[in-house]
Amino acid sequence: MWLVAKDTTGKTGRVAISDELKAALVRWYTGRGSEADHRACVSLVSTARENHKWIACDCLGAEHPPPLMSAAYLSFQETYYLRRLTSRPGHEPGCPFHLPQAPPRIRETMKDSLYAIGLPKGLFSAHQKAPEKLAQKPEDIEPDDRSRGVAIPRLGKLLWLLLERAGSNILRELPPSGRRAGSISEEMRHLKRAAQGLEIAPGIRLSDHLYTNAIDYEKRRVHARLRAAAETWPPEFAPQAFLLLEASEVTSSEVVTGLGTVEIRNRIQHTGIIRAEVEPPFLVLAVVGEHSRREGYLALRAYAQPVFSGNQFVPAERDHDRDVLRALQQAQYELRRLGVRMAVKKVLFDIALATGSARPDFLVALLDEHSGVECKFALQILQSDDADYLELRSIERERLSQAGLVVSMAASSVTPEAIISEARSLLE
Structure with a gap:
């Protein structure tokens, strides 16, 4: 067994892993190891990760391209795990690291269920102290169907929570005359004000470690303030800061802004904006923390959210x-x-109702200044004419109708004229 450079076949540049360490890894992975084996394994995988190495298995012999495993981790589970690189040779069936290949994922989409998006729980935190565990081989090695629910990453939910608290997901009512005043700096002020009411750790306000331009990161001001704060940070929580950036471009690992580019250590999470070629602007929330002392503080992960415009941060998906x-x-x-x-409010999280939760696309409030009549209603935007999709939106409409008025409109029919007509009829 060897450590090899990432993005290679594993046939060259091998650094041998000792027989004793390999035996400890096998014992721990197969559920027979001691705590000493566990500590040795964690040291091995953390060294591999920090030095950008993959672990190459020798089960096929030294002359053949080896099966490769990367040392990945789940931050919030504080756990490393060995991820098979399925595009490379597979392990021998008798190898301790062999697992049957799972069939293609059956991804669950909006057409399959009314999936739930609840508020994030706990503190405004997206990073924990460096993982100290290594996952063992699953007891059930039968291939599953790899079905997945629609999951919004925690960073995405934290960004939405901040937008919700700041009222940035609202097309605010207009002034009595003229155009709505707005700018990027004003939107950021709303968000910074909302951050004062959120905590990263007990006694640590988000607003004290929230940065809204790339220069603070490039000049390492973020790092310096975080190092200073770490001395008095609650010991059970990982010191961390957040970058909140308005971006003109997002790649797999870079956030491009008008004031500089920030590189993210791990792949940037999003809702398919690159694949779907969604145009900017984007609002990006990145967490800065320390995964290893060798690397120091880095922008570890980020979530990119398309928004309506550069001076109105109402979330949009496409x-x-x-x-x-x-x-x-x-x-x-x-x-x-x-x-x-x-x-108009863009609804980000589920609304709890007597018959279950629901999440309309928008909540709309109207006020006729002449008659004093007020009206509030939920607005559904139907994006597809697929029968299953329409049935699910019908269920949602039934739930919402028990709480108030519901208006459904096909996306293709949403025009200013149609909205005005609907509003006037509701106020009559």
Whole structure:
């Protein structure tokens, strides 16, 4: 067994792992190891990860390209695990590291269920102290169907929580005349103000370690302040800071802003914006922490969220979501001329109802300044004519209707005129 450089076949540049250490790894991985074996294994995988190495198995012999494993980790489980590189040779069936190949994933989408998105629990924290455990081989080695629910990463939920607290997910009502005032700096001020009410760790306010430009990271001001704060940081919590950046481009590992580019240690998480070629701008939340003393403080992970515009951080998933928001905003201006005020909130988290949770696309509030009549309703935007999808949205509509008015519109029919017509009919 060897350590080999990443992104190679593993046939060259091998650094041998001693027989004793290999035996300890096998014992621990197969559930027969001691705590001493465990400590030795954690040291091995952390060394491999910090030095950008893969672990090459010798079960096929020294002359053949070896099966390769990368030392990955789940931060919030504080656990390393050995991830098979399935595009490389497989292990011998009798090898302790052999697992049957799982069939292709059956991914669950909105067409399959009304999946839940709840508020993130606990502190505004996305990093824990360096993992000190190594996962063992699963007891059940039968291939599963690899089905997955729709999961929003914790960083994504934390970003949404901050947007919710700041009211940034609202198309706010217009002033009595003129255009809505707004800028990137004003949006960031709203978010910084909301950060004062959130804690990273007990007694540590998010606002004290939230940075909104890349320069603070490039000049290592983030690192310096975090090192100083670490001396009095609650010992059971990992010191961490957050970057909140308005980005003009997001790649797999870089956040490009007008004031510099920030490299993220791990692949940037998002909702498919690169694959779907969603246009900027994006709002990115990145956590800065220390995974190893050798590397020091780094931007470890990030979540990129498309937003309506650079001066309105209302979340959008695809470009057609921005079309809907533009139609709603144009309707605001037209309704103002008619003496009707309108505010629109993009719903990010589930709403608890008597018959179950639901999450409409928007909540809309109207006020007729002439008559004083007010109206609030949930707005569903139907993105597909697929029968299963429509059935699920119908279930959602039934749940929502028990709490108030619900309006459903096909995405293709959302125009300022249609919204104005619906609003006027509801206020009559």
